[in-house]
Amino acid sequence: MHRSPSAEAEIGEELAAVRPGLSARYADALPGARAAVLTRLWRGLVHDPLPWVAGREAGPEGVVLRLADGRCLRGPVADPYATGDGVTAVGLDGREHADPARLVAELAVPRSAAFAGELGHSVASLALSRAANPDVAGRPVHPKEWPVRDWEWEQRVVDGHPFHPSCRSRPGLSVAEQLAYGPEHRPVVGLGLLPVPVGECLLAGDWPGWLRDGGRVLLPVHPWQEAHVLKRAGGQRLAAHPLMALRTLALPGGPHVKTSLTARLTSSVRDISLGSVAASRTLSELGETVAARTDGLLHVTRTLGAVAAGSPDLAAVLRESPQEYAGAGERVVPVAALATTGLPGVPGWPARLARLALAVGLRLLELGVALEAHGQNLLVVLSPSGEPRRLVYRDLADIRVSPARLARHGIRVPDLPARVVTDDERALRRKLFGSLVAGALAGTVGSGPGLRAALEPAVRELPRTGELAGLCGGPVPAKALTLMRLSPGGAGDRWTELPNPLEVARF
Structure with a gap:
């Protein structure tokens, strides 16, 4: 089921019926939600290997995409690691578009109609999430105010995926169901038995x-x-x-x-x-x-x-x-929620987090297990003052496992589903680097310069291994999220390569 690009109006009408007190805040949140989804979409259009983009030209004033049918897309410079609402309009053949759903519909490329529906729903649901959370969105929380219960941390993530254009797309859920089941709305859900x-x-x-x-x-x-x-x-x-x-x-x-x-x-x-x-x-x-x-x-x-x-x-x-796995006074926080926290008294904490996460991720990769360490699966144990101490990982369903590497390190090779098993170095590195570096860490710091500032001191302190050289010596793999939604069938991972924020290997 896909909603049309008029999802904003549809959700607005439903909201007026089930929670009229949120209607004004919902309307006020729509422009920012459009910009948030458009920012994610423009990142994908600029950096994903889309077959109908014939050429890309980047300059200090912005980026021009030349389409195979002769049209041009124009927009600002797209930092592939930036988060937020930075892109407010993109031009298509001289016409400015602030609505990502209408922009994709106007592109009229394969699967664009369905994708436009998803984007319309993403905008509307994101505006609904922000409307219900004026006290959370964009406001850091300091250690004295830290949540006590695990689900309270998770409920602070109002905007969803930091890089996916469909970050809040929930086309199968009505407004009443989003309010009843969405974590950012803080409900208690009655599971059937x-x-x-x-x-x-x-x-x-x-x-x-x-x-x-x-x-x-x-x-x-x-x-x-x-x-x-x-x-x-x-x-x-x-x-x-x-x-x-x-x-x-x-x-x-x-x-x-x-x-x-x-x-x-x-x-x-x-x-x-x-x-x-x-x-x-x-x-x-x-x-x-x-x-x-x-x-x-x-x-x-x-x-x-x-x-x-x-x-x-x-x-x-x-x-x-x-x-x-929390000790006395410690908190276990999903990395995706770190962008909503304030960590005073911990200078350079993004670099400390990067060193911890890379040390663990690269060690497991060497052993033969590539974690899908995005900000939802990867959690960090914080000391009472906010110092990153240890990591916790949950949900192993989408990891990749190398039997050859496990055997090399004396680890018994278990019987696993074929889809998680591979000895392909590229596939293993894509899984880890794409989720951890281009995902969890980039989403936490929110920009290419911020990611570089976090990675450089971490890299200097890590053991010089082939896996570290692989991370530092070339482009950073990332899931081509926009391409995946515009590809026939829409199933399976597709990849792109992003500029390495380290630029060159710094050994």
Whole structure:
């Protein structure tokens, strides 16, 4: 399902019916939301290898894209690592466009109509998120005000993905459902508990007794999934708090539960494949094994159990809360939330974070595990004063594993799904560098100069390995997020190469 580029008006009308008190703030938030999505889109248009862009010319006044059909796109210089709302208009053949959905519709390239619908929804949902959070968006929080509960950190991420044009696209959710389920709206969500006979389930790990009823498994189900996919309601409920991923929720005082939610959020349908359930415990054990070789700098949240009732539409995974790895006075914070914090008294903390993250990421890459260390999966343990001490990683479903490297380091090679297994050096580096450097770290510092300032001192202190040379000696890989949404089928990763902020290897 895709909304048309008139999603702003549609969401405005729905909002007036279900939460009229937010309507004025929503209208006020729309121009900034358009600029935020347009900034992400322009980054993709400038830096992704789009087949209908015939040439690019960059100068101090901006960038000109010459299209294969003879038209020209003109816009400001596009820092590939910048975040925020910096691009307010882009010109297409002399006509200025402030609305990213209308710009893409006017481009009239393959899949542009569907993508324009996603962008319209992204703008409208982002404006809704900002309207509901005037006290959070853009305001740092200092250590004395730090949230106490894990989900409160996650709820501070109002704008979604820092680089994806579809950063807040939720085309399958009504306004009422966004308010009821979106983490930035701070709801308590009642998960359904669907009884399923054990014999009809694929089980991995130890499914806990408190989620069993005799010979039946009580499978946690997101209420959106109940209403739209399973067409059922009622029964037992489990109160939970949605995390950044929306379909993953924190149980108060307990584990996190990842649910199936077959709506398209950002750009992917969020079900849980049967292969992921089957491999969940094996991946968890591998994560613990390699984390043990980081001298205590990394913890991987354990998968406690996973279950699927014959379909990706009806599955759930239970994981440890990252808070299990916090000591006295410490906080475990998703890296994506760091941009909303203030860390006084910690000079150069982005460089300290970069050194910690690179040390851990490169060590695991050498061992044979490439983490998808974006700002949602990667968390940092902060001291009471804000010093980055250790890392926590969650959700191993999309890592890449090299059997040859594991064997070289004496680590038993487990039986894993084929999609996560590769010995290809380029694929392994893309997974780590694209998520960590072009993703988590860039999103935290918010600019190319900021990323360089964080990376340079970190690189000087790290061991001189081939993987570090690979990071410093060439372009930085990044997912071509705009190309992926404009490609036939729209499935699978596609990549681009970004200018290396280090410019040259600094050994």
